Amino acid sequence: MKTKFSGILTLLLAFVVQLTFAQGKTISGTISDGDNLPLPGVNVLVKGTSNGTTTDFDGKYSISANTGDVLVFSYVGNTVEETVGSESNISFIMQENALEEVVITALGIKREKKELAYQAESIKSDDLITVNPTTAAQGLVGKISGLQINVQDNGVNPSSQVLLRGLRSIGQNNSALIVIDGSRATQGAFDDLNPNDIQDINVLKGSTAAALYGSDAANGALIITTKKGENNSKFKVGLRSTSTFTEVAYMPEFQTEYGTGWQGEYDTIENTNWGPRFDGVVRQVGPTFADGSFQELAYSPIENNLLDFYETGTNFQNTVYFSGGDENSKFYMSLGDQKSEGIVKRDEYNRTTIRVNASQKLGDVELSLNSSFFRDKTNVVGGSIGSQDRPLYWFVLNTPANIPLSSYSDWRNDLYASPDGYFNGYYQNPYWAIDTNRDTDRTNRVNGNIQASWEAAEWLNITARFGLNNASGTGKNYRAVQNYTGDYTRPDAVSSFVTDSEFQSTIYTTDLIANADFNLSEDFTLKAIVGATNYTSKFRNSTLTANNLSIQGFYDISNGTGELAATVDETQSRTYGFFGEATIGYKKFLYLTASGRQDYTSTLSPENNSYFYPAIGVSFVASDAFPAIKDGPIDLLKVSANNSTVYNDLPIYQINERFQQSASFPFGTTNGFFVSPTAVDADIKKEKINATEFGLNVSMFRGRLTLDGAYSKTVITDNIVSTTPSVASGSGAYLTNIGELENTSLDFTLGAVVIKTDGGFNWNTNITYSAAETVVNTIGQGVSSVNLGSNIYAIEGSAFPQIQATSYERDPQGRIIVDAANGNPLVGGLKELGKTTPDYVIGMTNAFSYKGFTLSGTLDYRTGHVYYSQLADAMEFTGRSLESVSSNRQDFVLPNSVINTGTAANPVYVANTNIPVTGGRQSYWTDTYNDIKENYVRDATAVKLRELALNYSLPSDIIKNLKLSRVTIGIVGRNLVTWLPAENRFSDPEFNNSNTNAIGTGGYFQSPPTRSYGVNLNIEF
């Protein structure tokens, strides 16, 4: 024990590194690149000391050193050593060599990029946090090809979905594996990271790259490395501070010709807009009170009446960081704080992050600790509120065009805003909802690992790593009662409750890896890895709800009346595996890699719980094999190919059908359980994913133009799918292995230094192109489609996910068939209306820099997909759609429609020129038109200016005078501009109701999209 303690102690002591500075003369110089242009950012270090600096924007540096010291210049994997002689100026040309770039691959193992038989793309800190996003996922959008980030909303604490090369599974997880500092982590841990703490993210796009992770490799991986400090660097203290403002970017576009009413008549308490045309006449709004009084307002539309409900949100982020290191130790520490207020009044989010990364070399063993502590506090308006359990946005949207919503904020004192006096007879005042319906929670997360890495021999490294990802939290959601005293139409009463919840999630990972490098002969090298790993995940969640509270405004379980409702859920799963990988290199231009992993899982029956994951790949550096290639503009040409087979695991507890306690039970002493709605295939197994990838990497004009691209094809069989059998089978779902999915993707990243002038003007551009499509080849078992919820389906022979919804019935010429009796279109059956993932996404980042100024922007364009706007669907009823005023609320003959003058069996379609629709005043829209959901499936194309930043770094001479090493100030903006096609007037098509595979349904569960802008400051001492 004593030795173990001393090891840990040493590690901890490393945080308090005593730094010593060398004395001597000052060496200065200029480092240039291959084009003889100044090269900023080169690290310069006196070997064996912590004395170091970096070159400035002019490629200049100066450092104190003694004669005989060795200066180490390092830049992007290239290192040059120069011994200090009598001279005081050391200047030279340093090659940027993309080839020699070292990347962190699976399991935290470093590899030269040219060895890799698969495509990986990394992003460095500066590019990730250009506009200081609150989560790293936001900073990735548009910058990596093949990567798609989906967000649920623009709330104060959004969760994201990270997809690589589209979808590969109908029913199982499609999100990329998250690995932080070598240990497998979770999406939650990724979202909780302080983006400032990230050094780089290496994106392994295909399953081959991640195959060593076994069942979690299927969707590629994000290998995140946090900042570690550097050996032999000086002590650095920095502050990064950002203040941004968030506002609604745009609201849905609605009609403003007709206001409150029903069937063409004015109605004082309606939430709908079926009243007469606006005429500006002063009319009663809301109910008549007991004393005969009522509110009166002019009957005319109020511009931005919904927009004015929202406020300007704020976000303040501050991160203080420390780093440094000597020959044997290095450390990085940070303290981050974020305070946000949302666009919805009183929505608050605070978080604190602490990171301590440190390592200490003890002879040939290096011990390291990477740890983060995270806590946050969320206090937002309840997710489902009011008598109909609707989201807040619903209440806002159900406000007619002539109602000044923001004038009803003082609901406690203003009669017209009070529960009894609010104009709306069907929905509560959203300001009341904000003040009395809250969802609050606090979460804590400890995520980190300890690692011992032993250089057992020059050719052998043995690493043991233990990772912990523990999240826990408590929540309290409460709703206030709302009753009414007026004897006029009011919304349903709302009953009160308080729900207390707790959760605890713990994941342990252990990895043991032996990593060996052999030089077999002059021409052949061998790199080999063997290892073992295990993974344990435990989760527990409990909730306790008390209803109909006795004391208003007091939210404690003791305050409930009647029965308490309680739930407890616990889950646990384990896997372990053994793996190995060998890479044979020939003359440093041909590499052959083979790997395998044997995995064992707890989620399947013991007879059937072991799977082998093989992968093989080849990398050929043509430009090294045939150096003549480099005589032209090409300085690197590499091709790669690989194939792997991995398997997606079954979720826990699924192999057995389970009974569950029925919702309303027990009744006194009578308890009851219901038969599982899901039937399970007795022979269920993992789903199989076979992926083949071809890659190309080209670098031209000394790295000024680079192209990295890949084509991949993945075939997924034995899909674990909760199929939708006929409900007459007695099960609403049947979990089985079915069908075949095929995913093809093409992605490439084009990087260019477009302009680089002697005057210091630089224009860098980075263009990403990502195209991925998943097609359902077969489903089988007599099933031709699988419903994923809402209108989202997997349909045999079609791209996945697909929207299927009720449609117009059309004749062979595509004309809409109407009912000859009433002129209304016939409601047709379910029809495929398009896929919900884009044909392609193009991202573009441009950075212009000149003398310390950098203007950078990222935009992305997604197209070729559709989404189902629940918002538009729901708002048809309220009479706010633009369509509903397209015929002035009159009956009209549906253009290009036909009637059937024949029989059902032998139809004869005749153009309809004179039979108008019935109920054009209202019921045509709310019933017939609204029943045809095809009307709400819209083009999801979007162009978004995701990021725009103008930063200025103070010149090095000024900084030096201030005894600082870096000062950057800037203005930043996120999502400043969004271009949507004309037919999508509703919301951000990227928003989703959930982070599941049912992509493509959104609307009123999310607040309107936002944009934000602000300032940032970075000072380093």
Added chain:
Amino acid sequence: MMKNIKKLLMLCFASVALYSCSESYLDVNTDPNNPTEVGPELILPVAQVYTANNLFGNRSANTLGNMLMYNWSQSDGFSWYYDEFEYQADATFYGGIFNQAYGSTLKQYHALTTLEGAEFANYNAIGEIMKALQFQILVDAYGDIPYSEALQRGENPTPKYDDAEAIYDDLIVKLTQAIATINNAGASALVPSADDTMFGGDMDNWKKFANTIKLRILVRQSGMASKAAYIATEMNVITNEGSGFITSDVVNNPGYLNEEGKQSPFYADFGLTVSGETQNNGQATSASDFAVATLDGFNDARIDFIYALPVDPLGAPGEHVGVPQGILNYPSDNSLEPEHVSLLGPGILIDSTQDAPIFTLTEALFLQSEAAFKSILVGNAQALYEAGVTASFERLGATGAATYLTQGIPNTGWNASTDKLEAIITQKWIALNGINGFESWIEYNRTGFPANLPVSMLATTADRPVRLAYPNSEISSNSGNLPSQPNVFTDKIFWAN
């Protein structure tokens, strides 16, 4: 120290590898929250609650029937029922009747009928009887339905559709078998108790109920000449069996109470919330003009129990106000707002613990009356008719049945009724108003009574639908077997042809 660290490393490596390999390491896949096996006493009460929910839950069979039978209408200020008023009986219309029957109710009873072992005989029989009740409802609404291949879960995800009449015939066989199963149950057979939330484990009552369901099935086919001999034979089986028919309402009540999710389903739909507040659903659902006029014309005391008098009457005190179905232009004087019209009455909407009627005595008596009238069952048609009306008065809490039955108004007094069948079905329509509107609708489809029943103002057809369209769920997941969608206004169920 270095050596120790290396040793520690090796130790870690070895221990993790060894621990991982131990057999029990992966044995953590038993769900601690949900059992894989439960006894029949935990399955039955859930099934019976489902049966009640299928009839009385929100937008379930009872609501459908009351709307199609013009019993209920809609107060001013709501747009609750336009699909019903427009007779929009497409694949999205009341699909829950199909989906919940198979997905919840039948699934749950099937878990009882498939229990193997002599000790489960009574549970097997109850399961079969309740399945028959449910399957008849499905046949009456949809015609051909999945039956022989249904409920096999993963074994057959796409069951074929069986002929409606063949299903009817098999239900009689199954009910006969169920009675035999009860009679043959040995001493080892478990007898349900409080977990049988309909009969408390009284197996004699289950036999009576089985006979009564048979009666409903047979009477439904009584207009089919081709089945006359079959019906006579099966009626004899009922008579010879000897248990007779139900003698009181068959109800479900697991101990409904005033708690979230535990209120009696009909009350939960239209009554007060747990905290005692009115619900808009109850405010939106009103009496219809025709039903009020009919009851007034019959001098029917039940009107005050089927409907509640207006809270704030604009007309004479004690006068009921019904709303025309499908009205779009509500009067501008707000006279049809909820407080000025008749809403659901105290005889049907009682309190949060009220019984959920599964099969009423009054209906059983009207069925016997019709059978007697048609001479397929020995009995006095008039006496049974009058007993049926009396039972209806009693269940609603009304008085004056005897006087009512002496009236000279056709379809009230037996003697005054020229068409006895019309009288029986018309009285059944009144007796089941709000209680089992679905059965009224089915009987209307069979007999066309009550005569002169108006259609909704929003109807574009001469009459209401005679069946339901197959739901979208079947179109998307069982298209290979699904028959073509019927014309819901003209394609009558086999017993009406």
